Amino acid sequence: MTNYDIIVVGAGTGGTVTSAALANKGFKVALMDRKPKEKIGIKVCGDATSTDHFRRIKDVINIKPPHGDEIRQYVKGAWLISPDQKVKFELIEENTTGVLIDRFKLGMRMLEDAINYGAEFHENSMVKEPIIQKDQVIGVKYRGSDNNLHEMTARVIVDASGIGAVLRTKLDPEKTFMDINLQDKDVCNCYREVRDLETEIESPGFIRIKFDQELCPGGYLWEFPRGPNSMNAGLGVMRINQLNPHQQFNLYLKRKEKLYRNSKVIHGGAWRVPLRRPQDNLVWNGFVLVGDAGTQVKPTDGGGIGISIQAGAMAGKAITNALEYDDVSIKSLWPYNVEFMAKIASVNAxxxxxxxxxxxxxxxxxxxxxxxxxxxxxxxxxxxxxxxxxxxxxxxxxxxxxxxxxxxxxxxxxxxxxxxxxxxxxxxxxxxxxxxxxxxxxxxxxxxxxx
Ligand SMILES: Cc1cc2nc3c(=O)[nH]c(=O)nc-3n(C[C@H](O)[C@H](O)[C@H](O)COP(=O)(O)OP(=O)(O)OC[C@H]3O[C@@H](n4cnc5c(N)ncnc54)[C@H](O)[C@@H]3O)c2cc1C
Structure with a gap:
């Protein structure tokens, strides 16, 4: 007997979609996050995505695309700017609806969607490690809001805990064929601020990406307008370069004093993004990886919101079939690998x-x-x-x-x-x-x- 059919660790975009897809099928789902409910959705991110990802998963689960005040700005295109700032490529992608989202509002609503579909949300639950029995993940150990250690079991456990991948990193790589540690060359350390500006932003429908190998080696600097008077700006440096992204960002701000003069910092913070191919294998006995935990990010630009959403739906489908056949072995969960690798990894990897x-x-x-x-x-x-x-x-x-x-x-x-x-x-x-x-x-x- 297990406590749940599925435990999903992490209520980010990947975890909430996975939970919604499975709860909608009538399974008993526990969605766990270390954060309190009111902080779900807060993430250091560029917040650029497309409404198309939500349409692509409609055959599995109906999650409304960002709408109303979940959208800060429609994105017409991107300006790519050369290191010497002298050349600008204007890229306009037709047939796609780019949006700069209010990450907090969208994250909160996606959590509510998962709960409304029937997932049980466990806030303040810091998952520590998987429980493994006879080469199968059967549960998790976690510290609850009472500060005590607890155990919870399920037939399938999903690691959607982001780049930290709290479960993947504690499994045996020889048995799971998953990489435990990421190489320094594959991790981008980022710092980002959201600032409200006094100055009016020129063409706020265009996101700006600037390359500068001295300021942000291996990464790039972004300025994504959140409307005419607000900016999501940050930069990423590859971990291998050992630079502090916050300090590098401050150097940039000095160069752009005119734009940021008297601006108000709404949020500032650092986080990491994996820039590599997805894990070669996303499943094991009773175990599935979704989102950043599976390093499912576009390696050239760090975009992972849409991929985690699509991966969550694909994982939901494969887990549903496995549970219906009462077989949660690696073989039974394998179709998730096959679908993800063909549809997404073949383009991104x-x-x-x-x-x-x-x-x-x-x-x-x-x-x-x-x-x-x-x-x-x-x-x-x-x-x-x-x-x-x-x-x-x-x-x-x-x-x-x-x-x-x-x-x-x-x-x-x-x-x-x-x-x-x-x-x-x-x-x-x-x-x-x-x-x-x-x-x-x-x-x-x-x-x-x-x-
Ligand atoms: C600076 C930066 C800028 C980015 N910009 C963009 C962008 O503009 N567009 C885009 O598409 N992508 C962007 N990305 C990537 C994108 O943010 C991620 O790919 C995406 O959010 C992945 O979602 P996820 O659900 O896998 O993980 P996350 O959103 O990271 O969610 C993981 C969840 O797991 C929880 N958790 C973690 N550890 C534990 C634990 N031990 N126990 C319980 N819960 C736990 C966390 O609290 C969190 O809620 C950016 C990333 C960074 C760092």
Whole structure:
């Protein structure tokens, strides 16, 4: 006998959708979070997403897209700005509704949705570790609001606890095929502030992304307008560079005194985002990973809200089937892997190779790429959305001519594009059963230089 059918650890966007999808099927769901209810939804984040993600999960669970005052600003497009600030690419993605959300309001409403579908919310519950019996996760140990240690059991346990991945990091990697620690090159340390401004922001429908390898090596600086007089601004530096993102951000503020003069800090804080391919395996016996806990983030821009929402719905589907067959083994939960790898990882995971290529480039080379339009704005947009970069012969010659000063870099870029295409093929042929997984994993690790 277990206490619940499913325990979901973490009431972020991934955990709330997973909980709603399963509670809606009539399962007994415990949704646990270390925070008190009134703080759910507060997260250090750029808050940019699209309403499309919510439409994509409609066949599994109906969660209303952000609407009303959950939307701070509709996003028309993005400005990508060169390190020397002299060139700006304007990217406009058609057929998508970009929004800058009020993260707190949306987070609170998504929690209410999960509760209304029937999930039981356990606030102030700090999960400490999984309970494992005979190679199966059967529950969690947690410190409750009474400050005592407790145990709770369920047939399936979902780790949706964000980048800390409190359960994944305590499992045996040899048995689960999940990475326990993230490499320093794959973690971006960020600092972000929300500020209300006295100054009017020019074209608030455009989010701004600035590259500067001195200020934020490997990462980028963002300024996302939350309307004409409010800004979500921050920057990320790769952990490998050991810089303090708060200090780096303060250096930036000094440069932008005019814009931020007399502004009021509404919220400031630091957090981390994983920038790598998803975990090679997202399930084990009685166990499932969703969202940042599964490193399911777009490696080039750190976008993970939409992915965690879609992953939550996919996990919900696979867990429902497993529970209906009364078999929660890795084999039975495997279809979640297959669906996620084909639909999402095949696009996003190759971008981790691109990220590893771009990170060490000096600002001078990035400036050259912008100035000479060696990669153009629409190619960047298409590449980030599809994980592919067009490489017709004409394009190739044009790129080589415009970029002749950095030919060595371009040749390396060609190698990266080849590897990205191999990665895409591998994710599209993810094994249908765990029996064939080891060969696949060895190949993927080799491609990503991990052997
Ligand atoms: C600075 C920054 C900027 C970003 N900007 C964007 C952006 O503009 N657009 C975008 O799409 N993505 C962005 N992301 C990524 C995005 O925030 C995440 O990918 C997304 O929120 C993942 O959701 P999640 O549900 O997996 O995890 P989270 O939202 O992190 O939720 C995890 C939950 O688990 C709870 N928890 C953690 N540990 C425990 C524990 N031990 N016990 C109980 N509960 C626990 C936490 O309290 C939290 O509520 C950004 C990330 C950062 C850090």
């Amino acid at each position: 190759p971008l981790a190779l691109m990220k590893d290529f771009v990170i060490p480039l000096p600002s001078s080379v990035i400036n050259h790429i912008f100035h000479k339009k060696i990669v153009e704005g629409d190619e960047l947009l298409y590449g980030n959305a599809s994980g592919q970069v067009s490489e017709g012969i004409l394009k190739l010659l044009q790129r080589a001519w415009r970029g002749r000063r950095i030919l060595g870099t371009l040749l390396k870029f060609r190698t990266v594009l080849n590897k990205m295409s191999q990665a895409r093929d591998l994710y599209n042929s993810f094994p249908e059963s765990p029996d064939d997984f080891m060969i696949w994993r060895a190949t993927i690790k080799n491609l990503y230089g991990e052997n």
